[in-house]
Amino acid sequence: DQQVKQNSPSLSVQEGRISILNCDYTNSMFDYFLWYKKYPAEGPTFLISISSIKDKNEDGRFTVFLNKSAKHLSLHIVPSQPGDSAVYFCAASGGSQGNLIFGKGTKLSVKP
Amino acid sequence: NAGVMQNPRHLVRRRGQEARLRCSPMKGHSHVYWYRQLPEEGLKFMVYLQKENIIDESGMPKERFSAEFPKEGPSILRIQQVVRGDSAAYFCASSPPGRLASNTGELFFGEGSRLTVL
Numbered sequence: 001d002q003q004v005k006q007n008s009p010s011l012s013v014q015e016g017r018i019s020i021l022n023c024d025y026t027n028s029m030f031d032y033f034l035w036y037k038k039y040p041a042e043g044p045t046f047l048i049s050i051s052s053i054k055d056k057n058e059d060g061r062f063t064v065f066l067n068k069s070a071k072h073l074s075l076h077i078v079p080s081q082p083g084d085s086a087v088y089f090c091a092a093s094g095g096s097q098g099n100l101i102f103g104k105g106t107k108l109s110v111k112p
Numbered sequence: 113n114a115g116v117m118q119n120p121r122h123l124v125r126r127r128g129q130e131a132r133l134r135c136s137p138m139k140g141h142s143h144v145y146w147y148r149q150l151p152e153e154g155l156k157f158m159v160y161l162q163k164e165n166i167i168d169e170s171g172m173p174k175e176r177f178s179a180e181f182p183k184e185g186p187s188i189l190r191i192q193q194v195v196r197g198d199s200a201a202y203f204c205a206s207s208p209p210g211r212l213a214s215n216t217g218e219l220f221f222g223e224g225s226r227l228t229v230l
Contacts, residue, residue, distance in 0.1 A: 006154075034218065043116070043203055043221035044155070089154060099145055099168060100219055104154035 003027045004092050006103035015112050019077040023090030023103055026071065030101075031094035033066060035075045038087045038105070048075070052094070080110045114139065116206050116222035117186075124228045131191040131198070133225045137206030143167075144187040145205040145219060146179060155203065161187060194229045201226050 005024045013019045025033075031052045036044035050057040050064045050073070057064050063076045077084055090103040117136040125131050137144050146158040157171040161181035172179065176194075181187040191198055205219035 036221075041224075041226075043223045045221070046218050049218060091155075099157045099160050099171075101157065102147075102155040 002103075003030075004090055004101050004103040006090050006106050008106050009104070010107040010109070012109045012111065013080045015082055015110055016079045019075075019080045019084065019108055019110065021075040021077075021088050021090075021106050021108065023073050023075075024071055025073075025092050027092070027094075027101075028068075028071070029094055030092040032092065033064070033073050034091045034093070034100065035062075035064060036089045036091060036102075038089060044089060047088075077108075080108075082110050082112050084108060085110045116141075116204055116220055118202075118204050118222035118225050120225060121223065122226050122228070124230065125194050126230050127195055128193050131194050131227055131229075133189040133191075133202050133204075133227070134186040135189070135204030135206075135222060136186045137204075138220050140208055141206035141220070142209040143207045144181050145207075146187075146189050147203045147205065149201045149203065149224075151200070158189070191227070194227070196229045199227055199229045 003026050034049040035047040037047045038044040048059050048062045048064050050066050055066050066073045087105045087107045089105045091100040093100050116138055119134050142163050144161045147155040148158055149155050159172050159179045160168040164183050176192045178190045201224045203221050203224045205221045207219050
């Protein structure tokens with residue numbers, strides 16, 4: 001059973017607009033949530049994270065929102081740029097696990 | 113400042129052969145994690161190691177797969193008697209000592225090793 005779910009396999013956005021990527025989780029013991037970005041044939045690179053004691057974390061164009069009651073988090077990218085086109089993975093850690101649990105990813109395409 | 117180094121980047125094996133994938137963590141990191149990405153899938157946790165210790169191998173297949181992280185040298189993921197279903201990208205990640213993923217979240221990933229089984 002998937003503990004971290006990204007239900008949208010792909011998202012297409014116009015350059016300059018907002019990209020919103022969503023992620024749901026089932027384990028209430030998770031205490032850190034992260035977003036990674038991945039280009040083809042490269043390793044994932046860390047983008048932004050949020051602790052479970054917060055509901056928002058912002059870093060430049062990237063903001064992550066956490067709704068613990070709904071077990072939902074989202075990544076907002078504003079404004080979106082063509083270079084943001086990549087696969088975005090949501091991940092969670094905590095509880096009895098010492099590793100990260102990843103979702104299946106959402107492929108973002110930002111069109112000029 | 114070298115990042116996580118994985119080699120080989122690409123490996124081709126015939127069914128029944130052995131595959132060995134190597135991972136050198138970032139300087140100062142003593143925790144290593146191996147993940148597998150099957151085509152069109154996310155990253156699946158396989159094993160978490162510290163120097164000379166396997167901490168969590170709950171994601172490792174029960175047979176043919178093994179991992180080690182010796183006192184000296186890189187971590188090695190070994191797949192014996194490979195089958196076509198082992199074809200995937202294998203990613204290694206590392207983190208510093210005392211900073212488990214559950215405390216800070218961030219792992220530093222390598223570029224991956226792509227295994228193709230003919």
